[in-house]
Each structure stands twice: as structure tokens, then as C-alpha cells.
Amino acid sequence: MVGSLGGYDMQFDFFTWFGGLWDWIYGILLWFWAIIKWLGIWILDIIDGIWILASIPENFMFLFRAIIMPGLIFLLLALIFTIWFTRKIWARIQDRRGPTHLGKYGGYQLFADAIKLMGKEIIIPDKAKAWLYRILPSLLLVIVLIPFAFIPWDPYWNIMGPPGAAYGDLSVSLVLVFALLTAVPVFSLLIGWVTGSKYSLIGGFRAANNQFAAEIPMVISSVGPAMLAGSLSLFSIVAAQTSIWYIVLLPINFATFMVASIASVGTFPFDAPVADSEIIFGWRTELSGIYFTVIYFAEFAEQMLYSALMVSLFLGGFNGLPFLPGIVNFIIKWLVVYFIFTVVTSSFYRLRQDQIVHLCWKYLIPLSILNVVLVMFAMAYLPWLVPLVVGG
Amino acid sequence: MSDTPGSASTVARAVINKYPKIESKPLDGNKVELVVPIEKIRDVVAMLDEEISDALPESMFGVDLTENKYELIYIFWSHLGKMLIQLRVQLEGETPEIESVADIFPGLEWHERETHELFGIGFKNHPDLRPLLLPEELEGQFPLRKSFKTDRSRMDETGLPKPKPRPAPRGESS
Amino acid sequence: MSPDILDESCVIWFGPQHVSAHGWAAKLTLVGDYIVECDPNAGYFHRSAEKCLEFRNFRQGSMILERICMMEAFLGEYPYIAAVEKIADLEVPERAKIMRTIMMEFNRIHSYQFWFGQFAGELGLFAMLLWPWVDREYSLDAFEQLTGSRHTVSYATPGGVKYDFTPKFLSKMDIALSRCRNRMPLFDDMLAGSPTFRLRAEGVGQYTAKQALKWGLSGPNIKACGIPMDLRKDDPDPNLAYDMIDWEVPTIHNEDHPGECDAFDRLHQRFKEIETSLDIIEKLLPLLPEGPIIDPKARGKANRLPEGEGYGRVEGARGITTVWLKTMEKAQTPWRAKIRGPCFASYYSLKHIVPGARFADFPAIFGSLDPYPGWWDR
Numbered sequence: 001m002v003g004s005l006g007g008y009d010m011q012f013d014f015f016t017w018f019g020g021l022w023d024w025i026y027g028i029l030l031w032f033w034a035i036i037k038w039l040g041i042w043i044l045d046i047i048d049g050i051w052i053l054a055s056i057p058e059n060f061m062f063l064f065r066a067i068i069m070p071g072l073i074f075l076l077l078a079l080i081f082t083i084w085f086t087r088k089i090w091a092r093i094q095d096r097r098g099p100t101h102l103g104k105y106g107g108y109q110l111f112a113d114a115i116k117l118m119g120k121e122i123i124i125p126d127k128a129k130a131w132l133y134r135i136l137p138s139l140l141l142v143i144v145l146i147p148f149a150f151i152p153w154d155p156y157w158n159i160m161g162p163p164g165a166a167y168g169d170l171s172v173s174l175v176l177v178f179a180l181l182t183a184v185p186v187f188s189l190l191i192g193w194v195t196g197s198k199y200s201l202i203g204g205f206r207a208a209n210n211q212f213a214a215e216i217p218m219v220i221s222s223v224g225p226a227m228l229a230g231s232l233s234l235f236s237i238v239a240a241q242t243s244i245w246y247i248v249l250l251p252i253n254f255a256t257f258m259v260a261s262i263a264s265v266g267t268f269p270f271d272a273p274v275a276d277s278e279i280i281f282g283w284r285t286e287l288s289g290i291y292f293t294v295i296y297f298a299e300f301a302e303q304m305l306y307s308a309l310m311v312s313l314f315l316g317g318f319n320g321l322p323f324l325p326g327i328v329n330f331i332i333k334w335l336v337v338y339f340i341f342t343v344v345t346s347s348f349y350r351l352r353q354d355q356i357v358h359l360c361w362k363y364l365i366p367l368s369i370l371n372v373v374l375v376m377f378a379m380a381y382l383p384w385l386v387p388l389v390v391g392g
Numbered sequence: 393m394s395d396t397p398g399s400a401s402t403v404a405r406a407v408i409n410k411y412p413k414i415e416s417k418p419l420d421g422n423k424v425e426l427v428v429p430i431e432k433i434r435d436v437v438a439m440l441d442e443e444i445s446d447a448l449p450e451s452m453f454g455v456d457l458t459e460n461k462y463e464l465i466y467i468f469w470s471h472l473g474k475m476l477i478q479l480r481v482q483l484e485g486e487t488p489e490i491e492s493v494a495d496i497f498p499g500l501e502w503h504e505r506e507t508h509e510l511f512g513i514g515f516k517n518h519p520d521l522r523p524l525l526l527p528e529e530l531e532g533q534f535p536l537r538k539s540f541k542t543d544r545s546r547m548d549e550t551g552l553p554k555p556k557p558r559p560a561p562r563g564e565s566s
Numbered sequence: 567m568s569p570d571i572l573d574e575s576c577v578i579w580f581g582p583q584h585v586s587a588h589g590w591a592a593k594l595t596l597v598g599d600y601i602v603e604c605d606p607n608a609g610y611f612h613r614s615a616e617k618c619l620e621f622r623n624f625r626q627g628s629m630i631l632e633r634i635c636m637m638e639a640f641l642g643e644y645p646y647i648a649a650v651e652k653i654a655d656l657e658v659p660e661r662a663k664i665m666r667t668i669m670m671e672f673n674r675i676h677s678y679q680f681w682f683g684q685f686a687g688e689l690g691l692f693a694m695l696l697w698p699w700v701d702r703e704y705s706l707d708a709f710e711q712l713t714g715s716r717h718t719v720s721y722a723t724p725g726g727v728k729y730d731f732t733p734k735f736l737s738k739m740d741i742a743l744s745r746c747r748n749r750m751p752l753f754d755d756m757l758a759g760s761p762t763f764r765l766r767a768e769g770v771g772q773y774t775a776k777q778a779l780k781w782g783l784s785g786p787n788i789k790a791c792g793i794p795m796d797l798r799k800d801d802p803d804p805n806l807a808y809d810m811i812d813w814e815v816p817t818i819h820n821e822d823h824p825g826e827c828d829a830f831d832r833l834h835q836r837f838k839e840i841e842t843s844l845d846i847i848e849k850l851l852p853l854l855p856e857g858p859i860i861d862p863k864a865r866g867k868a869n870r871l872p873e874g875e876g877y878g879r880v881e882g883a884r885g886i887t888t889v890w891l892k893t894m895e896k897a898q899t900p901w902r903a904k905i906r907g908p909c910f911a912s913y914y915s916l917k918h919i920v921p922g923a924r925f926a927d928f929p930a931i932f933g934s935l936d937p938y939p940g941w942w943d944r
Contacts (some may be wrong), residue, residue, distance in 0.1 A: 094693045095700055198578045202925070268690060269762055275690065278926050280585055349762040350690025352926040353599065421801070446793075448886075449782050451906040455892060465890070465904075467877075471795040478877075499782030502914050525612045525943055536617060 058166045062159070070153045070327065075145065075301075080110050082338065083300050089342045114293055122289040127196030136194060137291040140187045141298040144305065147177040151308045152235045154318050154326035162235050169235035174226060177234065177309070178219055181264065184302065185211035188266070188273065191295075192283030203282025206353050207266060207273035213357040214263035214270070217364035221257035224250045224372045225313040228379070228389045238317030243388050245316040249378070252371040254314045256364045261306035262345055263356060265299065269348035270356050307338040399475060403443050407436060423476040430481055430490055437466070437493045440477060444470045447477075452503035454511040456537045462488055462513060466500070489514035510536040575602060582610045586688045586929045589939040590913065596925060604920040604928075606913045611943035619903035624650045624868050629720055631889065631905065635940040636717040638677040638883040640669050643722065645889040646903070648803055648878030650724045653893055654867050658805040661857040662726035664850050667807040669712075669721050670880070671843040672739065675746060676705040677883035678836050682753060685833070685933040689766050694756055701749055704742035711735045725864025731854070747844055750837070757833060767829040771919050771931035774826050781918065782911030785885030787935055789817045790827035790835035797881035811849040816842040829934035836936075870896045884908040884936050907941025 054060050065071055084099070084107060091098030099106030124130050149159045150173040160169040170176060185207045192204020226232050228249065229240035247254050263270040274282035284295055311317060311333045318326030320333065351359065378385055404416045404424040414436070415427045428436050440447055448469045455463040466479040481490065492515040494501035502524060504515045509523040512534040523531050534540060547554065580592040589611045595603040615634060619627050627650075628643035635642050644666070651658070658666075679702045687695030706716040712735045713719045713728070721727055757763055775791035788795050794815040798808045816838035818831050827835075873895040879888040885908025892902045912935045920931055 090692075094696045096696065198576060202578075271690070272926065275926065278586070278929055346691075346693055348691065349686070349694075349760060349766055350926075351762060351765060352924060354924070355765055446776075446779050448779050448784065448795075450886060451888060451890070451904065453890070453904040453906075455902045467888075467890075469886070471793065471800060474800045476801075497782075498780050498918075499911050499914060502910065523609075525609045527609060527612075535614065542617065542621075 062167045065157065065159050066149065070157070071149075071159055072145075075148055079297060079301055079304065082304050083110050083297075085335075085338070086300065086303075086342055089339065090346055093343065093346045117293040117296075118290050120289040122291065123286075125196045125286050128286065129194045129196070132190070132194040133286075134291070136187060136191050137287060137294045137298075140184065140191070141294045141301070143180055143183050143187065144298045144301045147180050147305055148301075148308070150177055150234050151305075152238045152312055152317050153330050155239070157325075157327060158235070160235060162239065163231075163233050169233045172232045173234045174222060174232045174237070178215075178222070181302075181305075182211070182215060185264070185266075188283050191287070192273075195283070195286035197286050199279045199281075200283050200285045203273045203275075203279050203285065206275075206279075207283055209353055210263055210266055210270060210273055210356060213360035214260045214364075217256050217360055217368050218260035218264060220365065220368040220372065221250075221253040221260065222309075222313055224253040224368075224375055227372065228375065230390055234312055238312050238319070240390050241316040241319050245314065245319070246389075247314040249375055249389070250314065250371055252367050254310065256368040256371075257310060257313070258341065258344070260360065260364055261310070262341070263360060265302045265306060267299070267303065268345045269350050271350060272353045272356060275350055303341065304334075304338070307334055307341055310337050399473065403440070403473075403475065403477060406443055407439055410439060411435065419476075419478070421476075422474055423478065425478040425480060427480045427482070430483065433479070433481055434491050434493060434496070436479065437496050440468055441496050444468070444473060444475075444477075446470055446472050447497070449497040449499040449503075450476075452500050452507065454507045454513055454536070456511060458538050460485055462511060464490065464507070464513065466493075483513060487512050487514055489516055491516050492518040494518055510534060512537065574598075580928065586933070590937075590942065592916070592928075594920075594925070594928070599924050599926075601920050601923055601925055601928060604917055606916050608913070608939065608943050611939040613944065615944040616903055616905060619646075619905075620899055620901070623898045624871060624900070625723060627900070627903065628722070629718070632718045632720060634905070634907070634944055635938050637680045637938070638673055639718045640673040640721055641677070641880055641882040641887060643720065644670065644880045645878035645887055645905075646891070647722050647724055648805065648880065649876035649889050649891040650868060650871065650878075651805055652876035652878065653871050653874040653891060654724065654864075656725045656864050656867060657861060658726055659858050659861060660807075661855050662859045663805055663807045664810070664854050665727050665731060665859065666722055666805070668847050668850050669719070669727075670806070671846050672705065672708070672743075673719070674883045675743070675840055675843050676702060676709075678840050679705065679746065681836065681883075681936050682757065685936075686757060686763075688929045688933045689763065691756075691763075694753075697749075697756070698753060701742070701746050704738070704745055708735060708738040708742045711738050723860065724868040726858070726860025728860075730859050743844060743847065746840070750840065754837060758830070758837075764830065766927075766930055767833060767934065770829045770923065770927050771934055772823070772826055772828045773915065773919055776825075777918070778915065781915040783885065783908075783915055783935075784911070785881065785883070785908055786832060786835045786839055787827075787885065787912065789815070789839075790831040791825055792817055792819050792827075797879055797886055801879060803878075803880070807850060807853075808846075810853060811846065813842065813846050813849065829930055832934045832936075870898055872896070882908055884912070884938065884941070887941075905941075905944050907944065909937040909939070909941035912937040913939075913942050 054063060067073065087109075088098040088106070099109035102108040102112050124133055150169065152158050152160070152169070155162075159167075160173070161167055163169045163171055188207035189204040192200045192202075192207065225237050225246045228246055229237040231237060231240070266273045272278075274284055279285070284292070287295055308330075311330060315333045315337065318330045320329030379389070399422055401418065401424055404418075404426060407426060408414050408416060411432055413429060414432065417425045417427070419425055426436065448471070449466075450469045451465075451467040453465055455465065457463060462483040464481040464483060466481075468477045468479075469475075470477075483490065490513065492504055494504055494515075501519065504518055505521060505524045507513055508515055508518075508521055509526050509531065515521065526535065575595050575597045578594050578596055580587055580594050582589060582591045584591075591607040591610065593605040593607060594601050615630050618630055622630060628646045631646045632639035632643040650656075679698045682698040683695045683702070686698075709719055710716050712731070713721055721729065773791075775788065775793050778788050778791060784795060794817045796815040798806075799815050802809045816835065818827070818835050818838065820827070820831055871893045874893055876891045876893075877888060878891075879886060881887075886906070887908055888906040890902075890904040890906070891900045894901050912932075915935070916932055916937075920928060923931060
């Protein structure tokens with residue numbers, strides 16, 4: 001019996017306990033410190049690992065290409081240029097000038113518009129599903145920007161190299177691009193439903209209808225170049241067009257691809273989902289502020305993407321003048337195709353939804369199948385055509 | 393029952409032959425006015441529909457002659473006969489009533505709605521007497537009556553603060 | 567469609583806040599893509615013009631009238647002045663008659679140029695919205711040169727007109743009209759010759775002439791059915807110059823569906839109307855005599871009118887536009903003024919024409935009828 005307090009017997013020795021208290025607290029602190037040290041070392045290890053990976057030359061160059069050129073930064077700058085270009089062309093067709101005040105020829109107008117729109121109040125309607133309303137537009141923009149990774153801008157300085165190289169193009173990248181693009185009208189339908197107004201719901205249904213009408217001719221038209229090149233990889237299709245551009249053999253497919261892609265984007269004359277005078281702004285009606293900006297960019301990014309696809313599939317991509325770097329060839333052709341795209345879209349009245357479906361199913365599908373079948377027979381019975389077409 | 397009516401006076405004479413209590417008054421040109429009693433309005437309008445094959449219901453409106461007396465004017469125009477027929481109906485009372493002719497000439501349906509909400513004239517058997525032009529606050533107030541004043545006597549209804557006279561600027565008479 | 571399909575119907579307000587509904591609304595009942603019921607709704611534009619006219623004197627009243635529809639401002643103010651002249655029994659000098667008529671036709675051309683732009687723009691081609699409106703700017707320049715104001719010209723007054731034609735105005739009018747005439751083939755190509763336009767406008771919004779007469783439609787909406795009903799010829803106003811020259815009422819005769827018209831016919835009808843108006847102006851300009859433009863005693867007579875009722879009618883750009891005035895003895899203001907606008911009947915006919923059409927045809931239908939809520943609500 002250690003220590004008694006005034007004659008009473010104690011089971012528990014207070015002073016021993018008090019003496020050991022500090023050791024106990026000290027032990028706990030040491031335990032926390034060990035966890036923190038472990039965490040810190042773990043984080044530093046991860047950063048170390050990433051750094052080692054990134055410093056391998058191929059990986060570093062891939063990151064550089066994916067983010068700077070021809071990756072994200074290049075795309076955003078190209079998008080800004082595209083929107084300015086489109087607005088100027090539309091203006092000239094409509095007998096006016098377009099943006100002229102900000103910057104020479106109105107170049108900074110888009111920055112001003114973006115800043116203004118980001119500062120606007122975001123009004124979420126009562127019946128809208130708020131969290132989906134916030135997430136879906138940005139998701140749409142991301143899905144539209146991802147296929148740009150697979151577009152072969154240049155034979156060497158490209159995000160994806162030739163198939164088989166390190167970071168090579170997927171052997172089915174064309175299919176992947178179409179898979180991502182098919183998701184876009186689904187998102188339009190979702191946004192139309194989620195923003196909670198009858199007009200946007202009607203717009204969403206019309207967007208789904210547009211997809212139902214237009215995706216099939218588009219995919220059939222792209223089967224032509226894939227068949228000629230013998231591969232489904234975008235890079236291989238472009239690399240196979242060294243001797244002859246496929247538009248010479250597949251002119252009808254080029255035309256049907258263009259019409260079907262206009263319908264897929266949902267711009268005039270197939271812009272029934274966003275018909276200005278009927279359903280106010282279709283599935284985009286209730287979006288405001290930053291979400292509207294994102295959707296606005298996504299529409300133009302989609303148009304850019306389809307023009308780039310047309311250049312890769314039909315116009316030879318980076319093949320062209322031999323003394324120019326591949327990417328300059330691509331951009332020149334892309335500007336021409338985009339100009340034609342914009343002028344064609346501004347010249348027709350808006351078709352009604354059922355007329356769009358009639359046009360796509362009754363005219364575009366037979367024409368695209370016709371051209372594919374003709375080329376099939378040509379490849380089978382004209383033996384001198386095959387090496388010309390598959391290329392080197 | 394003619395297909396190409398001759399002139400306004402012919403039609404007027406035909407109507408008066410059938411309903412002798414109607415008075416007529418020729419206006420200048422090929423136009424005639426018929427003063428129709430209230431109960432005969434449907435018969436006269438139906439007869440006009442028969443006599444004139446392409447009658448256009450041009451207009452129908454009310455006039456407020458004070459002391460609870462109203463007049464309803466119907467105007468019909470015919471292109472083939474180049475004639476204009478004007479019908480005048482005298483009404484009396486706080487809320488006078490008359491039968492609707494909207495089923496004979498559908499174009500008068502909205503004219504009757506408008507007259508009802510602006511003057512308070514009731515139309516029996518009208519398919520749809522909702523107010524056409526007026527906002528909810530003015531329903532039942534019959535704005536085009538002369539008793540509906542638009543001067544400061546109704547300032548309280550607007551809910552605006554009363555105007556306070558401003559002090560005259562110094563050194564000048566207001 | 568079976569009756570219980572209405573259970574799946576959805577009511578949508580083609581409301582006042584809509585890109586193509588400029589100040590009116592319609593409650594549409596939709597089943598799928600088809601409109602089953604259309605209930606046009608008014609009152610958003612009601613400015614109680616008729617009550618205001620009871621407090622304005624006879625020279626001020628026409629200013630209210632011209633603001634009801636700005637596109638055809640002169641055609642809107644003229645019936646009031648015609649009614650005042652009928653009650654006061656005023657004579658108008660011949661120079662003023664011809665000037666009034668020229669101005670009316672010029673205003674009519676301007677109204678149709680506006681309509682082309684609006685109709686084509688509503689159907690989706692923004693370029694065709696702006697091209698006719700460029701020509702409209704030249705017409706508005708000419709109006710401004712003459713009267714100082716672009717739209718609300720307030721050109722006529724009881725007894726004559728206010729401003730004389732100056733050489734500058736005549737040259738500006740010549741520029742505007744020759745530009746209009748030269749661009750007509752281009753618009754014909756862009757509208758009637760465009761295959762997508764034909765897809766949108768043919769077979770849309772059909773009605774027969776008999777139905778249209780019962781609803782009260784007039785003007786180009788009826789002439790497109792083949793009936794040459796035009797107040798300028800049927801009931802020529804003695805204070806205008808339509809009976810001084812030889813001209814024909816523009817009508818469309820369609821062999822495919824005689825007695826009926828659809829949106830495409832109404833487009834052609836308005837092309838013909840512009841041609842007729844250009845023709846009338848061309849024939850009237852050489853006939854312009856020298857002389858006074860207003861009778862000086864007329865101003866005094868228009869201050870206080872005797873008791874009477876006057877009915878002024880004019881063939882406006884959209885149909886029969888009339889003003890019925892009643893005055894009491896020695897009155898300075900009218901006792902009752904009733905304005906009849908042509909679009910009152912156009913909106914009513916929507917109730918009958920639209921059911922059965924697809925939703926996307928709704929702007930095409932009401933665009934082709936050329937309605938303006940000002941004439942409905944006043």
C-alpha cells in the first residue's frame with residue numbers, strides 16, 4: 001500500500017499517475033508527428049515519382065504538346081479566333097460590319113463578351129435541378145474539347161503520334177471521336193430537361209431528334225475514307241492521303257458529311273433545337289452567365305471540330321505543299337473549310353424538325369451509301385487505284 | 393336572296409319589307425343606315441348574311457350617350473356590291489343586354505368581347521366573354537363610359553402619393 | 567387523333583416575352599409537335615387610344631393614331647383626318663390630294679419592306695432580315711427630309727397637308743424607290759426562289775376566301791385568295807387621287823388552289839402590292855399641279871366641328887383601317903372615336919387557322935398574316 005491519505009487505504013496511487021501523465025501526452029504528440037511525417041514523405045515521394053516520369057523526354061514532350069501546342073492553349077486561342085472570324089463573316093453576309101470597336105477589326109470583342117457574361121447574375125429557375133444545371137454545361141464543353149486530341153495536325157508535332165509509336169494514335173480513334181460526339185446531343189437533351197422550362201424541354205427533344213436524323217449519314221460518310229485508307233485511326237487516314245486527297249474520290253461523301261455535321265452541331269439551317277423565333281433559345285434558354293458562355297464556346301468548338309474532321313478525312317490533313325510544315329497546311333485547309341461551312345450555314349432558312357428528318361433519311365443516307373458502294377467497286381475492280389489510295 | 397346585290401338601298405328595302413318596324417336613313421354614297429330595335433338584331437344580321445354573299449363584318453362598337461343610354465353600331469361592307477350597311481341599336485339601362493351575333497359572323501366575336509368590357513353591354517349566348525384588352529384591375533369598371541373619369545378625382549385608386557405643392561423659387565413668382 | 571390524346575397535351579404560353587411575339591401572347595395547347603388549340607391573348611399593348619382621342623382636339627388626334635402602328639404611320643392617321651373632313655365638309659386642293667396619295671403609297675412600300683425582313687427573319691435567315699431593312703433606311707431618310715421625323719410623319723391635316731414637296735425630298739424619294747425597284751428581283755430570288763423557304767411557307771396557314779370574309783380579314787390577306795377587294799378602288803376617297811389615274815388592283819390567281827391562299831401566296835401578293843404602289847407613284851408624280859397645299863380657312867373650320875358622325879376609311883398596308891367619329895355641336899374634341907384596325911381580324915383568324923399546324927409553323931403563319939399588336943390593342 002503506497003501512500004495513504006489521512007489513514008484511508010487507496011487503491012490508486014495519485015502521485016504515480018500524475019508523474020506518468022506527461023509521458024503519456026508526450027507519447028501521443030510523438031504519434032501525431034509520426035503520422036504527419038509519414039504523410040509528408042508520402043506526398044514528396046509522389047511528387048518525386050511524377051517528376052521523374054515527366055522528365056523522360058517522350059513524356060515531357062507529350063505533356064508539352066497536349067497542353068501548349070497543339071493542345072489546350074492553342075485550342076483556346078483558335079477558338080477565340082474562330083468566333084471572331086465567324087462573327088465577321090456573318091456580319092458581312094448580312095450587310096453589316098461585325099465587331100469593330102475593340103482592338104483593330106474588333107479582335108478583343110470576345111474577351112469583352114466573356115468578361116461581361118461571367119459577371120452576369122446566374123438565374124436558376126425554380127423548377128430546375130440546381131446541381132445538374134451547374135455541372136452539365138461544363139461537362140458538355142469538356143466532351144467537345146476532348147476529340148481535338150485525336151486530330152492529326154502535323155505528322156511530328158501532334159498530340160498523338162502515328163499508331164505504334166510512344167503515345168501513338170489509337171487504332172480506332174475515328175470511332176472514339178464519333179462516340180464522344182454522339183454524347184453531345186444527349187447532353188443537350190439533358191440540359192433541356194434539367195433547366196426546367198417547357199421551351200427548353202421542346203428544344204432538348206428537338207436536339208435528340210436532330211441526332212437521330214443526322215448521325216447516321218455522318219458516320220456512313222466517314223466509312224468511305226476509312227475504307228480507302230484501310231484503317232480506323234485518324235492519323236493513318238491522313239497519312240494515307242499523300243498521293244491523292246479523298247475528296248477527289250468521295251465528293252458526294254464530303255457534301256453529305258458537311259450537311260450532316262451542320263445538322264449535328266445544330267446550327268442554321270438545322271437549328272430547330274435552338275430556333276430563335278419559335279422556342280426562344282431551345283435547350284439553351286435558361287442558361288445564363290458563365291454557363292451560357294461555356295455553351296456558346298462549346299457550339300463554336302464543335303463547328304471547329306467538324307471542320308477539322310472534314311479536313312482530316314477528305315482534304316488530306318497535313319499533306320499539301322511540301323515546303324510548308326504540316327500544321328500550316330492543315331490550318332490553311334481548315335480555314336477554307338470553315339469559311340465554306342459558315343457561308344453555307346448562313347444562306348438557308350430554318351427547316352422544320354420533320355423536314356430535317358426527311359432530308360437526312362431520304363436524301364443524305366442514300367447518297368452517302370451510293371458513294372461508298374461506288375468506291376468499293378472501284379477498289380475491287382481497278383487495281384491501280386489501291387496503292388494510290390493507301391499511300392505511303 | 394340574291395347572289396350579287398345591287399345597291400345598298402335595295403338591301404335596305406328588302407330588310408324593311410321583311411321587318412317593317414325598322415327605319416332607314418341613307419348616307420352619302422352607296423351606304424345606308426338601319427336603326428334596328430334590340431330584339432330584331434339577330435334576324436336582321438342573318439338576313440344581311442343571306443342577302444349579301446360576301447359581307448365583311450367590318451366593325452362593331454358602342455357609343456355612350458350619357459344618362460344610361462347607349463348605342464351599338466354594326467358596320468358591314470360588301471366588295472361585290474360596293475356597299476356599306478350600318479346598323480344602329482339603341483340600348484338603355486345600367487347594364488343593357490343584347491343577343492350575340494358571333495355565330496353568324498365569327499369576326500364580330502372579339503368586337504363583342506371588347507364592347508362588353510369597355511362599356512358593360514352584355515351579350516347573351518356569347519361563347520367567351522372574357523376581357524380582351526383590359527388588365528384585371530379595370531374589369532367591371534367599363535372605362536369607355538363617360539362616367540369613368542380620367543382626371544385627378546380618381547387619384548386615390550392609383551396608390552400614388554398625393555402631389556404636394558412645391559415652394560416657389562426665391563425671388564420669382566411661380 | 568382520339569379525344570383522350572388531350573390528356574398528353576401541354577399548355578405553353580407563346581408569351582409576350584418571346585422573340586417573335588412583339589407584344590402579344592397566345593396560349594397554345596400542344597400535343598406532341600402539333601398545336602391543338604390557339605388562344606390569342608391581348609392587352610399588353612393597350613394604351614386606351616380611344617379614350618385619349620376624346621381629350622384631344624381634331625388636329626392633335628391624328629398624332630395618336632399614327633403612333634398606333636409606326637410602320638404605316640401615315641396610313642394610320644389618314645382615316646381620322648378623313649372622318650374630320652367628312653364632318654366639317656372640307657375641300658382639299660388638288661395638289662394636296664396628289665401629295666397625300668403619293669405619301670400613302672410610299673408609306674405602304676415602307677411597311678412591306680419592314681414585313682419582308684420580319685417574316686424572313688422569323689423563318690430563320692438573319693441575312694434576309696437585314697437586306698430589306700437597308701432599303702427601308704432610304705425610305706426613312708426621305709420621310710425625314712420631308713417632315714423631320716422618320717416614322718411618325720404627321721403629314722396630313724384636316725384640309726390639306728402640312729409640308730410641301732421640296733426638290734431634295736423628291737430626289738431622296740427617287741433614290742429610295744429606284745433602289746426598291748432594283749432590289750425586288752433579288753428579294754424575289756431570296757424569298758420565293760429559295761427551296762428552304764418554299765418548304766417552310768408552302769401549304770402553311772391555308773384558308774379559303776369565304777372563311778376569311780367571315781372573320782373580317784381584308785387587305786393583302788384577302789387579295790391573295792384572288793378577290794380584288796381594295797378600298798382604293800371600291801370606295802375611293804374624294805380627298806385622295808386614286809381615281810385620277812388608271813391602275814389595277816393587285817391580286818394573285820393561283821391555279822392549284824383557287825379561292826384559297828397559303829403563306830407563299832401572301833408573300834407573292836405583297837410583292838405585287840409593292841409593284842402596284844411603285845406604279846401609282848410613277849403615274850402620279852407628273853400630274854402634280856402648282857397651287858396651295860391647304861385651304862387657309864380649313865384651319866378655322868377644324869377648330870370646332872358641328873354635330874355629326876364621320877366615318878373615314880383607308881386601305882392600309884394590312885387591310886381596311888377605319889376611324890368612326892361622333893361629335894356634338896361646337897365640340898373641340900370628339901365625343902366618341904372608334905378605331906378599327908385590320909389586325910384585329912388577323913389575330914382572331916389565328917384562332918381558326920392555327921390548330922392542326924406544327925409548332926414550328928406558328929411563326930410562319932402569323933408572320934405571313936402581317937399582324938401588329940398595335941391595331942389590336944390600340
